[in-house]
Amino acid sequence: MDSMMSERAADPGAAAIEREIAGWMRGYLAELLEIPLEEIDDDTSFDRYGLDSLASVGMIGDLEEWLGVELDPVLASDHPSIRALARALAADERRRLLLTRRLRLPAASRP
Amino acid sequence: MSVTDSAGAPRRGKIGRVINDRRLRRSQHLHSAVATLAGIAGLLAASLLAILDRPVSALDLGIFAGFFLAIGLGVTVGFHRHFAHRAFQATPATRAALAILGCMAAQGPVVFWVALHRLHHEFSDRPGDPHSPNLAGSSAFQRIKGLLHAYIGWTVRHPVPNANYYARDLLADRRLMWINRRYYAWIALGLVLPAALSGLIAQSALGAAEGLVWGGLIRLFAVHNIIWWITSLAHAAGRRDYLSGDRSTNNIWIALPTLGEGWHNNHHGFPRAAVLSFEWWQIDISGLVIRLLERCGLAWDIHAPTPAALAARRRGEA
Ligand SMILES: [Zn+2]
Ligand SMILES: [Zn+2]
Numbered sequence: 001m002d003s004m005m006s007e008r009a010a011d012p013g014a015a016a017i018e019r020e021i022a023g024w025m026r027g028y029l030a031e032l033l034e035i036p037l038e039e040i041d042d043d044t045s046f047d048r049y050g051l052d053s054l055a056s057v058g059m060i061g062d063l064e065e066w067l068g069v070e071l072d073p074v075l076a077s078d079h080p081s082i083r084a085l086a087r088a089l090a091a092d093e094r095r096r097l098l099l100t101r102r103l104r105l106p107a108a109s110r111p
Numbered sequence: 112m113s114v115t116d117s118a119g120a121p122r123r124g125k126i127g128r129v130i131n132d133r134r135l136r137r138s139q140h141l142h143s144a145v146a147t148l149a150g151i152a153g154l155l156a157a158s159l160l161a162i163l164d165r166p167v168s169a170l171d172l173g174i175f176a177g178f179f180l181a182i183g184l185g186v187t188v189g190f191h192r193h194f195a196h197r198a199f200q201a202t203p204a205t206r207a208a209l210a211i212l213g214c215m216a217a218q219g220p221v222v223f224w225v226a227l228h229r230l231h232h233e234f235s236d237r238p239g240d241p242h243s244p245n246l247a248g249s250s251a252f253q254r255i256k257g258l259l260h261a262y263i264g265w266t267v268r269h270p271v272p273n274a275n276y277y278a279r280d281l282l283a284d285r286r287l288m289w290i291n292r293r294y295y296a297w298i299a300l301g302l303v304l305p306a307a308l309s310g311l312i313a314q315s316a317l318g319a320a321e322g323l324v325w326g327g328l329i330r331l332f333a334v335h336n337i338i339w340w341i342t343s344l345a346h347a348a349g350r351r352d353y354l355s356g357d358r359s360t361n362n363i364w365i366a367l368p369t370l371g372e373g374w375h376n377n378h379h380g381f382p383r384a385a386v387l388s389f390e391w392w393q394i395d396i397s398g399l400v401i402r403l404l405e406r407c408g409l410a411w412d413i414h415a416p417t418p419a420a421l422a423a424r425r426r427g428e429a
Pocket of ligand 2: 379
C-alpha cells in the first residue's frame, strides 16, 4: 500500500485522474441527493450521505459507464469516500493507461 | 455510448436507467435460473413423494394455498401496488410485512423488483421494456418467440435497473433497506415456515419435507408463474378496454390466479389505482385485500380513478 501511495505521488497522471474522478463524483452525489455541489465533501463517507450498498452499486455502475472501463460493483464499500475511491482508481497502473486515454476524450462525448 | 443508456432513452444527467455491468447481470440472471430450477425440483420431489410414499394430502394443498396466497399478496399488494406504484399508504408494520412476504417469493429484493417494474412501465411494449411479448415481430413464429421471451426468457436477459434512477424513494427508507439487505434470509424463512408448520401438524419429519416441497418450492414456482403470465399473456391475450399506450390486456382467466393482476389493461391505463376492478364482475383479490387493510385501519389514501377519468380513457367498442 505504501509503495503504491508513493508511486501515485510521483505520477502527475494519477493526480489528474484522481481530480477528474472526484469532480465527477461530486456532481453525481449532488444530483443524486439533490443538494448544492458546494455541500459535497470529499472525505465524508458515502454512508454518512445516506448511500447504502445498493445506491453505491448504482453509483459505481454509472461511473463505469462514464469511464468506459469495468469496475468492481462493490468498490465503494472498500473505498467509502470520494477521495478514497478516486485515489484507489488512480492507483492501479494498468487502469491508469486506460483512464488517461478515456478522460482526454473531447468534452462533447461525456454525459 | 454515454449519451443514451442501454434502455435507448436519453440519460438524465449522470444517473443512468440501467447498470451495464456484466458481473451484476450475470449474478442476477443466475439468481433467476436457480429460483426457477428450485421450483421445478420441488415439482419433481412432490411427484416422487406422491408415488413412493402417499398421495398428495389435504394438508399439502392447504399449506400450498396458504403460502401461495400470503406470498403472492406480498408481491401483488406489496411490491407491485404499494411499493412500485404507491397506490395506497400503509402503517410501518404493514409495509414491513408486505416487503418481507414479497421477498419470500425469490423474485429479487424489493428495491430491485420495484426498479425493474418501473422500467417496464416507462417503456411498456416499446424497445427498452424488459419483458414485452410484442417486440419480436409479427409472424406466427416471431409471436411465439416474443411470448416465450416475455414468459421466462427475460428472467435471464433483463438489464440491471439502476435503483438510484428508479427507486430513490425506497433507498431513502431505512427500515425498508434493512429488510432489503436481508433478502436471502427472507427466502430461507419462506421455505422453513411451511416445513415447520406442516411438520408440526403432521407430527413427522416427512410432514416437514412435504411442507417444504408444497409450501416452499412448488409455491415458489407457482408465484413465479403467475408473474410470468402477467409479463407475457397480459400483454397479448384479452380485451383492451382503456387507452394505455401499450398492448396490455384485461383477462378474467389470468386475473383469477394472479390475484387480480390480470386486469392489466386497467392497470396500465391507471397505474396508481389500488383496486383494479373497474366493473362489479372484475374480481380483484388483491384489491379486496387492500380494502380489508383499509377497514382494519392499516391502509389509507387508496387511490382510485374518478368515473370521469375512466370515461375519458375508455376505448370505443371495436
Ligand atoms: Zn405496474
Ligand atoms: Zn405490464
